[in-house]
Amino acid sequence: MRQSADFGTTPSNDASLVCGRRGRRQIRVFESALRGATLLVVAAFAACAAAAGPRPGATAAAAGFPPDEIADGAGLAAIGGCAGCHTRSDGAPLAGGAPVRTPFGTVYGSNITPDRATGIGAWSLADFARAMRTGVAPGGRHLYPAFPYDHFTRVDDADIAAIYAFLMTRRPVARATPAPRMDFPFGFRPLIAVWNALYLDDARFQPVPGRSAEWNRGAYLVEGLGHCGDCHTPSNLLGAERSGRPLAGAVLDGWYAPPLTAASPAPRPWTADTLATYLRTGLDAQHQAAAGPMGGVVHDFGAARPSDLHAIAVYLATTMAASAGAPRADRGAAANRGRPEATALFAGACAGCHDAGAPMMQQGRPSLALGSPLHEATARDAIAVVLFGVSPPAGPAGPFMPGFAASLSDAQVAELVDYIHARFGGGAAWRDLPALVRQVRKEGSGG
Amino acid sequence: MISLSVNGRTHAVAADPATPLLYVLRNDLGLNGAKFGCGLGQCGACTVMVDGAAVFSCLTPIAVLPGRRIRTIEGLGTAAAPGPVQAAFLAEQAAQCGYCTAGMVMRAQALLEREPGADEARIRAHMQPNLCRCGTQLRILRAVRRAGRAMTGGRRASL
Numbered sequence: 144m145r146q147s148a149d150f151g152t153t154p155s156n157d158a159s160l161v162c163g164r165r166g167r168r169q170i171r172v173f174e175s176a177l178r179g180a181t182l183l184v185v186a187a188f189a190a191c192a193a194a195a196g197p198r199p200g201a202t203a204a205a206a207g208f209p210p211d212e213i214a215d216g217a218g219l220a221a222i223g224g225c226a227g228c229h230t231r232s233d234g235a236p237l238a239g240g241a242p243v244r245t246p247f248g249t250v251y252g253s254n255i256t257p258d259r260a261t262g263i264g265a266w267s268l269a270d271f272a273r274a275m276r277t278g279v280a281p282g283g284r285h286l287y288p289a290f291p292y293d294h295f296t297r298v299d300d301a302d303i304a305a306i307y308a309f310l311m312t313r314r315p316v317a318r319a320t321p322a323p324r325m326d327f328p329f330g331f332r333p334l335i336a337v338w339n340a341l342y343l344d345d346a347r348f349q350p351v352p353g354r355s356a357e358w359n360r361g362a363y364l365v366e367g368l369g370h371c372g373d374c375h376t377p378s379n380l381l382g383a384e385r386s387g388r389p390l391a392g393a394v395l396d397g398w399y400a401p402p403l404t405a406a407s408p409a410p411r412p413w414t415a416d417t418l419a420t421y422l423r424t425g426l427d428a429q430h431q432a433a434a435g436p437m438g439g440v441v442h443d444f445g446a447a448r449p450s451d452l453h454a455i456a457v458y459l460a461t462t463m464a465a466s467a468g469a470p471r472a473d474r475g476a477a478a479n480r481g482r483p484e485a486t487a488l489f490a491g492a493c494a495g496c497h498d499a500g501a502p503m504m505q506q507g508r509p510s511l512a513l514g515s516p517l518h519e520a521t522a523r524d525a526i527a528v529v530l531f532g533v534s535p536p537a538g539p540a541g542p543f544m545p546g547f548a549a550s551l552s553d554a555q556v557a558e559l560v561d562y563i564h565a566r567f568g569g570g571a572a573w574r575d576l577p578a579l580v581r582q583v584r585k586e587g588s589g590g
Numbered sequence: 591m592i593s594l595s596v597n598g599r600t601h602a603v604a605a606d607p608a609t610p611l612l613y614v615l616r617n618d619l620g621l622n623g624a625k626f627g628c629g630l631g632q633c634g635a636c637t638v639m640v641d642g643a644a645v646f647s648c649l650t651p652i653a654v655l656p657g658r659r660i661r662t663i664e665g666l667g668t669a670a671a672p673g674p675v676q677a678a679f680l681a682e683q684a685a686q687c688g689y690c691t692a693g694m695v696m697r698a699q700a701l702l703e704r705e706p707g708a709d710e711a712r713i714r715a716h717m718q719p720n721l722c723r724c725g726t727q728l729r730i731l732r733a734v735r736r737a738g739r740a741m742t743g744g745r746r747a748s749l
Contacts, residue, residue: 233711484653487606487607487608487653488651490608491608491650491652492650495629495630495648495649496630543632544631545632549640549644549645550640550649550650550654551654552654
């Protein structure tokens with residue numbers, strides 16, 4: 144990755160930009176490579192160990208796992224984005240400690256390496272399955288629903304076992320997870336049992352007859368392990384997803400996770416193939432680059448099986464099926480009229496990359512007119528991209544945009560966003576932009 | 591005319607408001623420390639300080655700058671009397687071709703003025719946006735640490 148090649152660390156000055164499905168997370172540059180390398184070593188080791196066969200009753204850390212199962216688990220853990228919350232930006236993979244901010248307080252992703260004292264090394268497969276599906280850890284302790292067990296109930300036994308095999312074959316790291324800092328009264332864990340009684344639907348995924356196996360695989364991953372609804376479904380006051388409005392779009396960490404339904408703001412409809420490309424690489428030339436919390440998601444997806452990502456894309460392409468539209472032409476002349484300051488801002492700060500003749504556009508990057516942010520009812524995403532930029536999610540040539548938080552004032556960002564919307568966007572004019580810029584700047588910087 | 595405050599002096603500049611600050615610094619004001627690297631905000635060779643923060647001058651139109659304090663490497667010191675960050679870069683010989691150096695110094699200056707005691711992780715994270723293609727990163731990091739020590743008064747940078 145561009146940035147880390149130079150100073151050998153993650154771009155944590157951009158920590159606020161790359162957020163997880165449930166909170167902040169950061170790009171871990173070498174993680175995929177490390178994971179791959181570790182996997183090979185572990186797979187080789189496991190192949191030898193497997194000859195002895197698993198011992199009934201032994202805890203997993205001591206048992207052998209088939210290499211295929213570990214590899215499956217690695218891909219599934221990528222879909223689940225485990226590392227997003229369970230790896231601190233500067234910490235060992237999966238050793239926990241990443242803060243997950245919720246409206247009810249801050250919890251810390253736990254250590255899910257197989258360390259026996261501080262991780263999950265002493266957990267049996269049954270313990271793990273129970274925690275994944277019901278949010279109850281060994282000993283009966285309730286986990287906070289920041290851990291998306293309300294989705295993981297959908298995951299089948301084989302996939303739970305594969306993820307278990309993957310986690311149990313990671314390098315154990317002794318690192319205690321910081322205690323949560325919850326607001327009163329949410330620190331009282333038995334309340335979670337009430338939440339579970341109200342909102343937890345403990346049922347496995349049921350395939351839809353008449354749909355293809357790939358579509359059903361996609362639905363299974365979206366509803367279950369991928370927990371897409373965690374960001375894209377609006378929540379009620381207690382943080383539970385509103386079941387009547389699946390994937391209808393929601394706000395988190397200053398960003399707006401757009402609807403994955405017929406209300407999708409994409410000016411050019413997503414197809415299974417373009418969406419699969421986007422999920423695999425973080426960029427689709429017909430649409431946009433992944434930004435904000437989605438950046439971390441597609442980074443994790445880089446280690447997922449391409450067939451699973453394609454299945455997710457096949458499914459979501461049908462949930463968004465009715466969203467049809469056509470990108471509008473560049474309306475530069477109209478936008479320039481009456482906006483001389485913003486015209487100059489765009490020319491000096493944006494045009495070098497985003498003008499039709501700019502080198503970046505010649506490389507096939509999508510026009511501003513194609514991205515969702517300028518077609519959403521809220522200006523949040525457009526503002527957040529201008530303020531915080533886009534961090535490369537994965538791979539050496541990932542999309543990158545510098546943020547302008549330090550050089551542009553709130554009023555200037557508001558003017559600029561209004562101009563870009565008028566020139567490339569769709570829908571009604573955005574209102575109250577200066578106030579929203581102030582708010583997004585505050586939320587996005589962790590305030 | 592646009593009025594710019596650069597290194598404590600006010601300049602009236604006759605340039606289009608969309609002109610990037612970098613061009614005005616180099617072409618109109620003769621301040622050639624900041625370099626044109628990519629023109630896309632991806633390399634950091636053009637980094638200067640605006641109101642204490644490091645920004646890419648290649649992507650900062652002068653329209654946004656009236657009333658703001660701009661500092662360039664020329665404002666940090668002279669060859670005879672370098673500022674503490676410049677002195678630390680000299681002491682560590684933290685340059686090879688030198689093209690990135692002014693930007694590196696300015697980005698480090700922005701950090702150390704606010705947090706002279708910044709730790710290693712903080713320094714590495716902060717310096718991320720600036721690239722060096724010669725491979726002097728370790729010397730640059732040493733220089734930033736040295737400057738931080740000098741600026742906290744813990745140990746003077748030796749020249």
